[in-house]
Amino acid sequence: MATVARTLPWYLNRHKVASALRSTWRLLFLPKEQQKRFFDSFDVFSMEWEARLADNPGDFRETSRKVADWYSVVNLLCSIGQIEKMYIPPRLEAGKSVHHNQLLYERMLAEDLRVGPGDTVLELGCGRGRVAYHVHSLTGAGLVGYNVDESQVRSAKDFARQRRADSLCQFHVRDLNDVPYPLQDGSIAGVYEIGAICYSTDLSRLFKDVHRVLRPGGRVSLLDICMHDQYDPANPEHVRLLSKTKPLVGLLRALHWHDYQRAFHESGLKVVKNENPSIDGLMVPMIEYLNRYFVLAERVTKVGTRLRLLPAHLSKLLTRFNEEGEAFVAFDRGRLGTIAQYIVAEKPH
Numbered sequence: 001m002a003t004v005a006r007t008l009p010w011y012l013n014r015h016k017v018a019s020a021l022r023s024t025w026r027l028l029f030l031p032k033e034q035q036k037r038f039f040d041s042f043d044v045f046s047m048e049w050e051a052r053l054a055d056n057p058g059d060f061r062e063t064s065r066k067v068a069d070w071y072s073v074v075n076l077l078c079s080i081g082q083i084e085k086m087y088i089p090p091r092l093e094a095g096k097s098v099h100h101n102q103l104l105y106e107r108m109l110a111e112d113l114r115v116g117p118g119d120t121v122l123e124l125g126c127g128r129g130r131v132a133y134h135v136h137s138l139t140g141a142g143l144v145g146y147n148v149d150e151s152q153v154r155s156a157k158d159f160a161r162q163r164r165a166d167s168l169c170q171f172h173v174r175d176l177n178d179v180p181y182p183l184q185d186g187s188i189a190g191v192y193e194i195g196a197i198c199y200s201t202d203l204s205r206l207f208k209d210v211h212r213v214l215r216p217g218g219r220v221s222l223l224d225i226c227m228h229d230q231y232d233p234a235n236p237e238h239v240r241l242l243s244k245t246k247p248l249v250g251l252l253r254a255l256h257w258h259d260y261q262r263a264f265h266e267s268g269l270k271v272v273k274n275e276n277p278s279i280d281g282l283m284v285p286m287i288e289y290l291n292r293y294f295v296l297a298e299r300v301t302k303v304g305t306r307l308r309l310l311p312a313h314l315s316k317l318l319t320r321f322n323e324e325g326e327a328f329v330a331f332d333r334g335r336l337g338t339i340a341q342y343i344v345a346e347k348p349h
């Protein structure tokens with residue numbers, strides 16, 4: 001009942017409802033081939049894949065294709081599940097919705113980037129462009145977004161066009177691993193990413209190119225995975241919780257602070273902030289809320305399938321997506337890591 005009550009304000013926003021209906025329509029008629037690619041893509045989140053990437057970081061194309069297959073369905077499921085922006089924000093205000101905390105986080109990010117009208121900001125892994133549009137409306141800066149999944153880029157372009165912001169918010173299909181970016185040296189005032197740096201197969205190479213495109217004094221902000229020292233790779237329970245959490249949140253590489261630190265050092269970017277801004281360092285209440293919401297959606301679709309009102313694949317997609325929600329809660333509660341570490345670095349003058 002509480003889940004339904006907290007969901008209500010979301011359902012009263014006609015833009016969000018229209019977007020959710022469009023996604024539902026696309027899910028209802030999702031081609032069989034795309035369904036298969038989605039189910040097949042889950043192996044990219046296995047621990048073996050991570051070891052493979054560590055051995056050969058230049059080998060990113062197959063990895064990125066699988067990640068794109070996963071996101072091509074997940075972005076639709078997230079849009080019907082109130083997280084169209086596809087990230088769980090740090091818990092900055094207790095008792096408030098995920099959406100509210102996203103807005104708070106985006107304000108903090110926009111301030112820390114220190115950009116304004118006439119500047120250009122780059123977003124890596126720009127989702128459906130909703131964060132980009134918000135950062136643009138907060139700062140007046142122009143936005144360039146890269147995403148490996150073409151369907152999300154289309155949605156981002158439509159969204160910006162409908163708000164007459166398409167000349168200032170531009171989106172491109174591009175793999176963030178595909179460096180150098182087609183941007184001039186020093187032409188970018190700020191770079192940010194949310195939950196996408198874990199798809200970088202070679203962090204140092206990427207940060208070096210970020211350093212190249214940033215103007216002196218320009219900042220890069222990350223909100224992403226950071227494993228904690230409490231995580232013990234020799235502890236089977238820790239390994240189990242991480243391996244179950246990875247496919248749920250789409251985590252490709254479980255990066256530790258020392259991975260970031262090394263890459264920042266090698267690129268010449270100077271870290272100015274590194275913190276876990278969630279109240280008490282935990283996101284658990286939001287994770288539990290989203291779990292309940294998606295499980296409820298799964299139950300409703302199962303009833304719909306039984307009554308022959310909905311195609312069977314819809315509940316199968318949700319069941320696969322929802323698996324392992326409890327492991328994510330235990331991962332966060334056990335402080336093995338966080339998916340909302342906030343890091344800001346600067347290109348020295």
Ligand SMILES: C[S@@+](CC[C@H](N)C(=O)[O-])C[C@H]1O[C@@H](n2cnc3c(N)ncnc32)[C@H](O)[C@@H]1O
Nearest residue numbers: 071085125127131147148175176194195196199
């Ligand atoms: C956690 S979501 C972040 C969504 C985004 N912040 C938003 O506004 O919705 C990560 C995004 O990174 C994109 N992505 C994943 N791998 C990528 C890659 N190799 N290159 C570019 N984008 C990638 C995904 O398609 C997804 O949109």
